Amino acid sequence: MVRYRYKKQNQDCNKTISSGKDKKFMCGIVGYVGKDKALSVLIQGLKRLEYRGYDSAGIAIRDINGKISICKAVGRVNDLEKKLRYDASGNLGIGHTRWATHGGVTVNNCHPHHVGKVTIVHNGILENYLELKTILCNEGYNFYGDTDTEVACAYIDYVYKNNSSSEIKDILEKCMNIFVGSYAIVGMIEDYDSELFVMKKDSPLIIALGDNGTYVASDISAYANDTKEYVPLEDMEYGTIMDNEIHIYKNNKELELLFNTLDVTNNEEGLQGFNHYMLKEIYEQKDLVSKWYNRYFNNHEIDSLVNMNDFKKIHIVGCGTAYHAGMVGKYLLEYYGDIEVQVFIASEYRYQKLFIDKDTLVIFISQSGETADTLACIKKVKEYGVMTLGIVNVENSSIARIVDKVIYTKALSEVAVASTKAYTAQVYVLSMLALKMALANDKLEIVDVKDFYLNLSNLIDKALNYDYKHIIDLIWKQEHMFYLGRNIDYVTMMEGSLKLKEISYIHSEAMAAGELKHGTISLMDEHSCILVMATLERLANKTISNIKEVKSRGAKVILLIREDISNNLDSDCYDEVILLPKGCYFTQPIINIVYLQMIAYEVAKRLGLDIDKPRNLAKSVTVE
Numbered sequence: 001m002v003r004y005r006y007k008k009q010n011q012d013c014n015k016t017i018s019s020g021k022d023k024k025f026m027c028g029i030v031g032y033v034g035k036d037k038a039l040s041v042l043i044q045g046l047k048r049l050e051y052r053g054y055d056s057a058g059i060a061i062r063d064i065n066g067k068i069s070i071c072k073a074v075g076r077v078n079d080l081e082k083k084l085r086y087d088a089s090g091n092l093g094i095g096h097t098r099w100a101t102h103g104g105v106t107v108n109n110c111h112p113h114h115v116g117k118v119t120i121v122h123n124g125i126l127e128n129y130l131e132l133k134t135i136l137c138n139e140g141y142n143f144y145g146d147t148d149t150e151v152a153c154a155y156i157d158y159v160y161k162n163n164s165s166s167e168i169k170d171i172l173e174k175c176m177n178i179f180v181g182s183y184a185i186v187g188m189i190e191d192y193d194s195e196l197f198v199m200k201k202d203s204p205l206i207i208a209l210g211d212n213g214t215y216v217a218s219d220i221s222a223y224a225n226d227t228k229e230y231v232p233l234e235d236m237e238y239g240t241i242m243d244n245e246i247h248i249y250k251n252n253k254e255l256e257l258l259f260n261t262l263d264v265t266n267n268e269e270g271l272q273g274f275n276h277y278m279l280k281e282i283y284e285q286k287d288l289v290s291k292w293y294n295r296y297f298n299n300h301e302i303d304s305l306v307n308m309n310d311f312k313k314i315h316i317v318g319c320g321t322a323y324h325a326g327m328v329g330k331y332l333l334e335y336y337g338d339i340e341v342q343v344f345i346a347s348e349y350r351y352q353k354l355f356i357d358k359d360t361l362v363i364f365i366s367q368s369g370e371t372a373d374t375l376a377c378i379k380k381v382k383e384y385g386v387m388t389l390g391i392v393n394v395e396n397s398s399i400a401r402i403v404d405k406v407i408y409t410k411a412l413s414e415v416a417v418a419s420t421k422a423y424t425a426q427v428y429v430l431s432m433l434a435l436k437m438a439l440a441n442d443k444l445e446i447v448d449v450k451d452f453y454l455n456l457s458n459l460i461d462k463a464l465n466y467d468y469k470h471i472i473d474l475i476w477k478q479e480h481m482f483y484l485g486r487n488i489d490y491v492t493m494m495e496g497s498l499k500l501k502e503i504s505y506i507h508s509e510a511m512a513a514g515e516l517k518h519g520t521i522s523l524m525d526e527h528s529c530i531l532v533m534a535t536l537e538r539l540a541n542k543t544i545s546n547i548k549e550v551k552s553r554g555a556k557v558i559l560l561i562r563e564d565i566s567n568n569l570d571s572d573c574y575d576e577v578i579l580l581p582k583g584c585y586f587t588q589p590i591i592n593i594v595y596l597q598m599i600a601y602e603v604a605k606r607l608g609l610d611i612d613k614p615r616n617l618a619k620s621v622t623v624e
C-alpha cells in the first residue's frame, strides 16, 4: 500500500478523530474499489448517509467485463434498490444521494452522470457551468438534464478525448484549472478498469482504508464500520485511487499521506429506544452537561482556553443555530468580559466590509465544521491577519483544520437535522470563555457559579419530564407563532423559534419583546399565539407589560417565567404558564432552550411530521 499525505495537527484540545454520523453534508458521495462487490458496499454507504437529507439517489458500477451500469431513482435509497436490475459483479463503483440545487428532482438530474467515457458524482456547485456548456455544445455534446454536474462530466470527457495519451492526473489538473466553484468529484474513466479518480475544492471528501479495499466518501460516517484509517483531502487536491494504491497530487506534485485513526468509542449508534434522533439528542444533553462539567471544572480545561482579554473586540460568525449560539455568547461576553462583541450571519459577513485587525478575535461556530458560508468567512478574515478561533463539533472537519485554534464542543455525533445538543454545547463553550474573562477581571469567583453548572443536569431532567400537553394544544394548529423575550431570553427565543419552524413548518418569528409595539403588534388579534420568556429578574416586569399589550388584543399567551420571580404574577396576563427553574446568567439559557426544544419536538410529533429529516433541509449546508 502506498500512503501519501501530510498531516496537520489539530491546534488545541483533543486530537482524536470521532467517527459515527458526525459529519453531515448536503449531498452524499460514496466510492469503492477493492475485493468486495461494489454494489453492496456502495448501497451500505448510501444508507449510512441517509440521515443528512436528500431527494434522489444513484449508483454506477463497472462490471468485470468493463461495462458501466448506472441506476438512479427519485426518493430514498430503498427506491433505488427496488430499481436495481443488473447483476453487479464489479468491484469498482460510485454512488450519490442528491439534494437538488441546479435542476429539479428528476432521474435525469440525479447522479451519477455519464458522458462519453466518463462517469462522475459531484457535491458542490460548478459556477461556470453555463459557460462550459456553451463550449461543449459547440463541440457536439448533448445534455439531457439541467445540472452543473452533467456539464462537469462532459468537460472531463472533452479534456480526456483531446489528451488521451496523458495520465489521468494531468486531465484532472487541466479541468481544475477551468472549473470555478466548489466540488468534490469522484469518477471513473472507461479505459481504466481498476481506478477511481477524485478532485476536491471547497467541498469535503475523504479517502479511507479498509481490509478489502479503498473507500472514498464525502463523510467518514459512510464507512466508519469498515475502515479505521482515513484522510481528508484538502482543496485543489486530486488523484487516483486503487484497491491498494493511492496517488494524490497538488500543483502536479505527489503528496505524502498520513492517515488519521478513527476513534469509534464515543459515538453511540442508533435510536436506542427513542422514536426520533432529535428526542434522543435532546435527552443526551442531561449527561453531556455533566461530562462538560468534568472537562472544564474538574479537569480545569477552562484554564487552557484562549485568553480573550488579549483582544479589543470580538466578532462571532455562524449560520442558523450556530449564529444563535453566538448571540448568546455576545450577551455573556459583553456582560462579564466588558468587551465589544458583534455577531454576524456568515452569508452576510463574507461579502461585507470588515473593520478588523490584529486586536480582533474572530470566532467561528459550526456543528458540522463544513458550512460553506462559514468556511468562506474564515478564508476571508485570514487575509487580515487576525486570530481565528473555531467552536466546532465535528473533529478534524474543514473548519477545525483551518482556524488558528479550535475548541471542540464534544456534543458527540448529532444526526437530527434540527440541531439541539450541538447548540447547547456551543453555548456551554461560550459561557466558559465568558467565565474565564469574568474570573480574570475579578467580576466573580468560580464558587459563585460552579454549583449552577453542577446542577444543570437535574434541571434539564425537569425540562425533559415536563408535561407539555396543554402547551402543544395551543400551538399545534397555529399558522403563525411569535416568540418574545428580552436580552439573553430574546436570543434564546430566536433559537426556539427556529426549532419550531424547521420541524413543524409553522411560521414563527422571534423578536425583542420591547420591539413588538413598533410594528408587529398590528398582527395581534384573537387568532394570534405568543410564547414569551421572562427569566431575568431585572427585566421581567417590562416583559410582562409587553404581554399585557398583546393579551388585551385577544392573543393567546404562553408564558415561560422563572419560578422564583413569578410570585406576584397576574394570572390574567397568560393562558398557559411554564415555571422555569432558576439558573445563573451563564446557565439559564441552557435550561431555557431545553423547554423550547421539547415544545418544537412535541408540536412536530403531534402533527405527524418527519422530525429528523424535515422537508427541504440538509444537516449541513455545503453550498453557498
Ligand code: M6R
Residues within 6 Å of the ligand: 318, 319, 320, 321, 322, 365, 366, 367, 368, 369, 370, 371, 374, 417, 418, 419, 420, 502, 617, 618, 619, 620, 621
Ligand atoms: O453545521 P453548522 O453548525 O455550521 O450549521 C449551521 C446551520 O446550517 C444549522 O445550525 C441549521 O440552522 C440547523 N438546521 C438548525 O437546527
